[in-house]
Amino acid sequence: MKSKMSQTDVLKMKPKLPLVPLGTLIGRELRNESLEKPTIKYGQAALAKKGEDYFMIKLDCQRVPGNPSTSFSVFAIFDGHNGISAAIFVKENLLNNVVSAIPQDVAREEWLHALPRALVAGFVKTDIEFQQKGMCYSIYMSSFLWFSLGFFVPTSGTTVTFVVIDGWTVTVASVGDSRCILDTQGGVVSLLTVDHRLEENVEERERVTASGGEVGRLNVFGGNEVGPLRCWPGGLCLSRSIGDPDVGEFIVPVPHVKQVKLSNAGGRLIIASDGIWDALSSDTAAQSCRGLPAELAAKLVVKEALRSRGLKDDTTCLVVDIIPYDRPVLPSTPRKKQNLFSSLIFGKRYHNSKNKTTNKLSAVGSVEELFEEGSAMLAERLGKDFPLSSNSELFRCAVCQVDQPPSDGLSVNSGPFFSPASKPWEGPFLCTKCRNKKDAMEGKRPSIPQ
Numbered sequence: 001m002k003s004k005m006s007q008t009d010v011l012k013m014k015p016k017l018p019l020v021p022l023g024t025l026i027g028r029e030l031r032n033e034s035l036e037k038p039t040i041k042y043g044q045a046a047l048a049k050k051g052e053d054y055f056m057i058k059l060d061c062q063r064v065p066g067n068p069s070t071s072f073s074v075f076a077i078f079d080g081h082n083g084i085s086a087a088i089f090v091k092e093n094l095l096n097n098v099v100s101a102i103p104q105d106v107a108r109e110e111w112l113h114a115l116p117r118a119l120v121a122g123f124v125k126t127d128i129e130f131q132q133k134g135m136c137y138s139i140y141m142s143s144f145l146w147f148s149l150g151f152f153v154p155t156s157g158t159t160v161t162f163v164v165i166d167g168w169t170v171t172v173a174s175v176g177d178s179r180c181i182l183d184t185q186g187g188v189v190s191l192l193t194v195d196h197r198l199e200e201n202v203e204e205r206e207r208v209t210a211s212g213g214e215v216g217r218l219n220v221f222g223g224n225e226v227g228p229l230r231c232w233p234g235g236l237c238l239s240r241s242i243g244d245p246d247v248g249e250f251i252v253p254v255p256h257v258k259q260v261k262l263s264n265a266g267g268r269l270i271i272a273s274d275g276i277w278d279a280l281s282s283d284t285a286a287q288s289c290r291g292l293p294a295e296l297a298a299k300l301v302v303k304e305a306l307r308s309r310g311l312k313d314d315t316t317c318l319v320v321d322i323i324p325y326d327r328p329v330l331p332s333t334p335r336k337k338q339n340l341f342s343s344l345i346f347g348k349r350y351h352n353s354k355n356k357t358t359n360k361l362s363a364v365g366s367v368e369e370l371f372e373e374g375s376a377m378l379a380e381r382l383g384k385d386f387p388l389s390s391n392s393e394l395f396r397c398a399v400c401q402v403d404q405p406p407s408d409g410l411s412v413n414s415g416p417f418f419s420p421a422s423k424p425w426e427g428p429f430l431c432t433k434c435r436n437k438k439d440a441m442e443g444k445r446p447s448i449p450q
């Protein structure tokens with residue numbers, strides 16, 4: 001079969017075919033390129049308790065529409081709370097909002113480089129859109145009707161763990177406490193997400209408090225404090241989410257983003273909602289299904305979680321194997337001593353993180369860490385090399401991608417009294433709406449006098 005032809009086989013054939021038409025040669029190159037791409041196998045399993053977990057599997061996305069050689073895959077989990085409308089809205093809109101924040105017609109490397117910033121823009125844009133939808137809805141609906149239409153409660157929110165796989169490069173953006181782990185089958189399991197739980201994340205507690213929120217436990221009759229740390233108003237246990245229009249804006253939709261490149265030995269991703277992670281550690285989840293095909297692995301992880309804790313929450317698990325094209329299953333290799341040596345060779349190419357996360361990735365020689373950033377500050381996340389609108393009279397908002405004349409918005413890095421006419425441009429442009437969102441997230445006044 002042609003699809004099974006190795007590069008060596010193709011080279012061997014060349015002397016026998018000295019007069020090959022150009023089109024055939026190009027075709028062969030394209031085929032070789034596709035041979036170097038990994039195969040993706042996946043499995044999914046879920047058990048519902050409240051029915052608020054949603055997931056997305058898309059294998060047919062294209063960087064350049066109509067060009068199959070630019071394909072990439074998306075796997076995501078949305079664990080909703082206080083209703084399902086946020087989870088459904090994000091599932092339907094987030095991918096489009098992310099992709100539309102990347103300039104069109106850029107080469108693959110540039111696209112991957114722009115992806116972390118586009119994920120930030122897409123998450124924030126989706127959150128703004130959902131909150132606006134909620135506001136419109138609340139104008140027309142009485143509170144009685146909200147309850148009768150329990151499936152569409154405008155106060156709902158959702159965690160998001162959003163994984164983009166392009167070749168061997170894996171980019172994960174997340175808010176909340178759904179988790180994505182990477183098992184390179186060499187005995188080292190690493191976390192590609194950060195848990196945004198107030199109980200477990202000191203940095204996030206400090207950020208929420210500094211932005212005007214209060215963090216504390218629930219007070220029950222008698223003054224006893226119970227349950228996990230929550231932020232008030234709202235009482236949410238998470239410090240980041242999409243949606244939640246009824247809690248403070250300091251619960252931000254700005255994702256932690258991590259981008260890694262696997263070696264061509266491949267690896268396994270386990271993406272799951274907290275129903276799994278409250279029951280199983282990352283290592284236990286990885287070990288429980290190692291060596292099994294993805295479809296079976298997902299079922300086994302859910303079963304293992306159920307066995308250890310019972311069904312206390314929605315439990316959703318996606319297992320994604322990124323496999324060399326010529327191997328039917330992910331090879332289970334013993335941990336090699338050379339990993340330590342390799343980790344000296346494969347350094348971090350670029351790394352902006354100020355997040356002190358405990359991560360074992362540096363010990364995984366077969367994985368190259370390309371990017372990691374978890375700051376909640378938009379000015380730090382959107383960068384300065386922002387794309388301008390093709391129309392020089394207009395500036396494009398770095399979050400919602402709407403073109404506006406500069407007088408209608410402000411640079412994200414400028415102070416409240418910044419005047420576009422008197423100072424050089426200092427950062428990505430934000431339209432008035434997105435600028436207000438940024439200030440609200442940082443605990444500043446929602447509207448700054450201009």
Ligand SMILES: [Zn+2]
Pocket residue numbers: 397398399400401402430431432433434435
């Ligand atoms: Zn905007």
